[in-house]
Amino acid sequence: MAHRSTLQYTPLPERAQKALEGAVPVDHLVDERVKKFESVIPRPPDKDGDKETIIDVSFTHHVTYTPGDYEVIKWHYVTAGSSSNEAIVFLHGIPDSWFQWHYQMAKLSTEYYCVAVDLKGYGQSETGPGNYLHEAVADQLYVLLQQIGLKQFNIVTHDRGTVQADFIVAKHPEAVLRYGRGEQHLYHYNPVIAPQGPKFQMAPWTGLMEDPKRFVVWVYTFVAGSFPSDEVMARVIQEFSYEGITKAVPRYFNSSTFRQEWICRRERLLGAWKCPVLIMEGRDSKSQPREFYEKSREYVPNAKDVKVRYISGGHFWTLESMEETTQAIRELLEM
Template sequence: MTQTHQYTELPERAAKAVENFLPREDKIDERARQFSHVKPRDADKEGDTEQLDGVTFTHHFVDVPGDHETVRFHYVETGPESGEAVVFLHGIPDSWFQWHHQMATLSRDQGYRCIAPDLKGYGQSEKKPGDYRHEGAAEQLYGMLKQIGLQQYNLVTHDRGTVQADYIAAHHPESVLRYGRGEQHLYHFNPVLAPQGDIFMDAPYTGIMSDPTRFVCFVYTWITKRPIPDDEFVRVIQEFSYPGITKAVPRYFNSSSFRAEWLDRRNRLLAMWKCPVLIMQGYDSRTQPREFYEKAREYIPNAPDVQVEYMPGGHFWTLESAEETTKAVQKLLKM
């Protein structure tokens, strides 16, 4: 029989942090006006390259078995093909670009092969209707990684990408060398912390995602602690502006719920992780209080090692605290 669980009461500090939880409309409008000049970027083609942090990043596209006949994934790669693989998965409203600082350092300085896909529905990946359950989408993503020749790899994830990685680590433990699990509910959960589930579910009807610039500004204004360089924020907006994203992404929120994810994690997935796990959380994350992760070792009983690393900043620490995030990933790769 499936076991149910009680919500965790919010710590006093976290309870204060959720007072006036969502950002004021005038603050969102002000931020959106600041970036109203941003234009969509042209779509990439197979083999296109760009330079970031002095490193060459190459764009690829691959069709894998999945919805209908196939699912097309876009991914970006840097580093030697012979290097140990590190796969980076992004969250909402992001893309592969979320990890470009970490990918550049690891590939250039340490010889890792770094690969970052756009999740299905995001960026330049598939946006047609199909299976948008995280478990189903994760299986398609696993198939993509296998098709491009990855047999074993390290997983480094953030937010919604973490939800899919939870399933990959559980169902394919032979493939996951280490798991750097970022910014997602684990063992504890309280629905007060996840109002976005209902908000994003109705996005096609309310229009909350119809203006990509305003939507990105809304999410980042809500849960960012440290400033992000304007040029990087422009790219975040552009990567969420490809046609079809605002209709595809809400399908995830109509296919599941934060509560369902949490129950599945507690009832099935946590006990199935067999690799070293580094829990990475924003020290000042408003949606995932750091107090919820203090006993993470107890929650993942079959992993050989479980550690917790708090990054300076709020939810988007990959860009808020890029150097500290890179050091955390380097720590993972030594576990």
């Protein structure tokens, strides 16, 4: 007979409760910010082997296919640095893409092989129907990493990419050297800090994601501590504007819930992590109260080492505090 989980939500600290007041952005504020990006138009898809230079570093776009879903799954990923070096796999969150990590990749590519993947449903990866349970997609993603020759790697993640990495780290301990785990519920959870879950779940009917430009601005207005530069925001918008994304991304939120992810993490995953883990959270994140991570060593009992790093900014610290994020990753790579 099935039973509901007896896990209890963690009460919110007073500081975190105050931070949530008025967090969901009002329409007129979003409207004002969207005007700044009226001239932004979608960029053409990249072809396998295309190169672009960012921060004086050459990035290479790759398009490949792996088995999965009905026949094959299309993957787009971007690399920087020499493939002979130790690898770092970067996974992004919502509403982002590989580009979320462009600064860190550029700075680390002299020493490491940096590989950033567009998650299934995002960017230029597969957006067709299929299995969008995070565990299933994590299994599919792992097949991709093996296919492109990454037998062992570090993994650095943010938000929704972290959900998938949690499974990879638990199920393939022989492959993961270190885990830089960013901006995602760990041991503690309270649905009050995740009002976006039901909103994203209803997106196909409410049209919340139908205008990529407005949706990206809405999310950043909601949980960013400060906006990245206009140039960076324009590229974030472009990467969320490829055909099919606004239909694919809601499939994740209709396949599972934040509560189910949390229960799975507590009951199956945390005890299975073996490698060193660096928990990275925004110091002023509205969706991830820093108080929830103070005893992370206790929550991941079998990892070789566990440290916590609070990074200046809100939810999007990868773009809000680029250099500080890079330094945190360097700390991980020394664990």
